[in-house]
Amino acid sequence: MPYNDLEAVERISRHHPGKIAAVIVEPVAANMGVVPPSEGFLPGLREIATRSGALLVFDEVITGFRVARGGAQQLWDVRPDLTVLGKIIGGGLPVAAYGGRRELMEMIAPLGPVYQAGTLSGNPLAMRAGLATLPRLAAPEFYASLEKKSERLAEGIRSGLGRAGIRGQVNRVSSLLTLFFTENPVKDYAGAKKSDTAMFARFFQEMLKRGILLPPSQYEALFVSAAHTDADIHETARAAVESFEALKTA
16 A cells, blocks of 8 residues: 555455454654655554454564664554564664564464564574664763754755755755755655656765765665764765756756
């Protein structure tokens, strides 16, 4: 179903009563570029899943620990039945995990009949890296500082777009952001696909000339991290302004 289209999910639920096993969603879409959930979308999914007897599964591989210590589910106060996390729980090392309600987790062997195993399950190096990372995330003002840096970068990019007279949208949720070269707000994949990818490619090259290496695809997210300094944010925003000016005159 299209992201942010609660009516479509409701319609499918009504047409297939008792046959939907799970509703799986990125609570903040980040594989079409960053697209935040519309007001009521995540609570609506929770309501539909509960009513239809389906599990609500949040894919927080990207949002987990990045948007908040408790992930997107903390920001929107929506509790999924299962949560999937990726390498961020291992300080960037290869690892993944899932968790959820006790009655669901007790279905997994040896307590229950569902067998699960993986090559990297419980890898000692990744676990130690994760244990070293978690206290840093709990430090006072950690996420407040990340929020301020991310907002400064987003505003710097928006300001550069406006000064150059270039059409674009900057979507941001906490430390995740994407610049879409389109005049309309991006609320779903169809909207993201209307972006000018040729313009993005040119912007990528202009930024690279100025020493800033961005993700090479229009549909990827920028991640602001605790390792980025205020000087890094300022330099990136400055490079964006110069790049927009170069695009305008090209």
